Amino acid sequence: MSASFHRGGWEVRWRDASGRRRARRFATEDAARAFDEALAEISPGARRADTARHGSGGGVYAYRTADGPRWRFVYRRSNGTQTSKRGFTSERAARDARRLIEQIERGEVRHTKQTFGGYWERWLHRRRPYLEPGTWSGYEIAGRKRLLPAFGAAPLCELSTDAIREFVADLADEVEAGDLAVKTVNNALGTLVVCLNSAVEDGLLAVNPALRVQRLPPAHIEREYLRLDEIPRYLDACSDVYRPLAELLIGSGLRISEALALRISDLELEETGGAIVVYRSRKGSALGSTKSDRFRSVEIGPGLSSVLRDQVARASEVAAGDRATAVLFTMPIRTLKRSQGRWESAGVRRPLDRNTVSRDWHKDALEDAALRDMPLHALRHTAAAAWLAAGNSLMYVQRQLGHADIGTTERYYGHLERHVLAAGAIATEEAIARAADRLSLEKRLLTPDRDD
Numbered sequence: 001m002s003a004s005f006h007r008g009g010w011e012v013r014w015r016d017a018s019g020r021r022r023a024r025r026f027a028t029e030d031a032a033r034a035f036d037e038a039l040a041e042i043s044p045g046a047r048r049a050d051t052a053r054h055g056s057g058g059g060v061y062a063y064r065t066a067d068g069p070r071w072r073f074v075y076r077r078s079n080g081t082q083t084s085k086r087g088f089t090s091e092r093a094a095r096d097a098r099r100l101i102e103q104i105e106r107g108e109v110r111h112t113k114q115t116f117g118g119y120w121e122r123w124l125h126r127r128r129p130y131l132e133p134g135t136w137s138g139y140e141i142a143g144r145k146r147l148l149p150a151f152g153a154a155p156l157c158e159l160s161t162d163a164i165r166e167f168v169a170d171l172a173d174e175v176e177a178g179d180l181a182v183k184t185v186n187n188a189l190g191t192l193v194v195c196l197n198s199a200v201e202d203g204l205l206a207v208n209p210a211l212r213v214q215r216l217p218p219a220h221i222e223r224e225y226l227r228l229d230e231i232p233r234y235l236d237a238c239s240d241v242y243r244p245l246a247e248l249l250i251g252s253g254l255r256i257s258e259a260l261a262l263r264i265s266d267l268e269l270e271e272t273g274g275a276i277v278v279y280r281s282r283k284g285s286a287l288g289s290t291k292s293d294r295f296r297s298v299e300i301g302p303g304l305s306s307v308l309r310d311q312v313a314r315a316s317e318v319a320a321g322d323r324a325t326a327v328l329f330t331m332p333i334r335t336l337k338r339s340q341g342r343w344e345s346a347g348v349r350r351p352l353d354r355n356t357v358s359r360d361w362h363k364d365a366l367e368d369a370a371l372r373d374m375p376l377h378a379l380r381h382t383a384a385a386a387w388l389a390a391g392n393s394l395m396y397v398q399r400q401l402g403h404a405d406i407g408t409t410e411r412y413y414g415h416l417e418r419h420v421l422a423a424g425a426i427a428t429e430e431a432i433a434r435a436a437d438r439l440s441l442e443k444r445l446l447t448p449d450r451d452d
Contacts, residue, residue: 003029003036012036030082034074035061060094073098093160099206116159117152119204123195132288139191146171146188147195156199161209164192168213175216182219189215223412224374225381226250228389237369242361244311245329245352246379251304253383253401256354256376257281258290264312265324274305278402282351296402327351381412388416 003012006025010032013023026032059074063086071094072086085101088094120143128136150167151159168189174180189210196208226234231250238246248259254276261282268275276298280287290296300308311328319326329352358376366373384397394417398409 003032005029028082031074034082034084060091060098062091075101096207096209114156114204115152116154116156117148119156119199120148120152120195123198127198132283133286134283134288138187139194142188142191143195146184147192151192156204159196159205159209161212164189164210164213168216172216175219182216186215186218189213223381224372224378225385226371226374226378228386230369230371231382231386233369234365234371237365239361239364241332242357242365244307245357246362246365247304247307249376249379250382250386252276252298252300253380253387254278254298255281255291255380256357257283260329260352260354260357261287262328263324264315264319264326264328267308267312267328269305269309269312271302271305273302274300274308276300276308282354290402292402292404294402294404296399298400331356384409384413385416388413393417 003010005011010026010029011023012026012032012035013021014036024035026035060071061073062069062071064070070086071088071091072084073088073094074082074084075098076082085097088097124136124139124143127139131139151163154163168185171180171185171188175182175185193208193210196205196210199205200208235243235246235250245259248254249256252259254262258278258281261280262276262278266277266279268277277295278290278298279295281290282288308328315326315328315330316323318330331350331352354376362376362379363373380401384401387397387400388394394406394409394414397413398406401409403409
């Protein structure tokens with residue numbers, strides 16, 4: 001091996017594993033000598049593969065150490081001089097570091113000593129006006145409970161994919177011990193990804209190290225729902241105040257937050273059925289967008305349409321102001337200690353409180369009907385199960401529930417599509433029976449009559 005000036009440029013000559021003489025030209029002496037030095041540190045048997053792999057790969061080279069292979073990279077400073085850094089345990093780490101340094105030298109990424117904790121607080125405050133209250137609260141909790149204890153003191157520019165993988169692995173141990181849910185871990189990782197994406201946009205990171213970390217596979221959850229014969233028992237146990245809302249949740253599959261945000265103008269009711277247009281959801285005391293940030297139309301049958309027409313009449317009687325924009329479900333004003341509702345000295349009706357519905361009215365109905373305990377959201381699953389039991393397709397269920405991807409519907413409710421499975425089982429048995437009949441007929445035709 002040698003590096004020498006030849007015909008107006010610097011050239012490195014060496015022999016590969018097969019003994020063939022090879023050469024490569026460089027614009028500067030530093031680049032040539034760096035390449036020559038890298039070749040000297042690689043065994044002859046690996047030179048051909050290594051130069052083929054890295055010769056035109058952007059200045060990243062492998063070399064041998066007592067602890068195994070390591071990688072180094074060559075880069076050019078802003079003043080034109082060339083230098084190198086070594087000691088990386090993987091080629092990808094060397095390439096990422098080289099990319100970061102080059103971006104810093106070009107002014108595309110700023111070198112910062114800011115910690116992740118310092119950047120997190122500033123980022124979370126900056127994002128608040130653009131997020132739904134529930135989304136912001138989820139970010140804040142994930143940061144306070146998971147991310148800041150793990151990375152708060154670490155320099156932002158030193159966060160690595162390996163460190164984030166170890167963080168997820170530690171949380172996975174807590175999942176296995178039953179102390180955490182898979183969704184909690186994935187939400188924390190997703191929050192970290194979003195935060196570090198902004199750090200890349202701000203020019204503080206060259207790449208987002210969290211993007212290469214896989215989420216934990218979703219846990220298998222058996223979703224509870226009311227069977228067809230249990231629905232009448234549940235509704236009969238509902239109080240007069242709660243029953244119209246319960247029938248809506250079971251008949252339409254709306255989320256409780258969507259149902260409590262309905263206005264009279266969102267309903268298109270007819271004798272033969274109708275539709276509910278879902279524009280918004282109630283989040284605490286405020287209104288916001290739906291979970292998918294899209295509106296949808298939900299078809300309903302004549303029975304539920306009749307129930308909602310009665311509810312519209314009741315809501316119109318107590319509406320203050322424009323009837324069309326009046327809230328469909330409001331909390332009744334309590335006049336007796338044993339009655340349901342809220343004490344209001346001003347006599348003003350407020351929207352229903354979801355905690356009252358979930359923790360009190362729904363639980364009381366389950367207990368009075370002697371049914372097993374289940375969350376209020378199980379009524380949404382009840383609607384999906386009832387639609388499938390009636391012979392509707394998964395696509396119908398997807399559109400009614402507002403799933404953006406039918407894969408979500410398939411994952412949650414595909415096993416309930418009984419009519420398709422039953423039809424397939426019946427068709428299979430009929431095909432086998434027809435084949436058996438044909439075989440029997442052929443045997444009779446081929447068997448001679450003994451009387452002859």
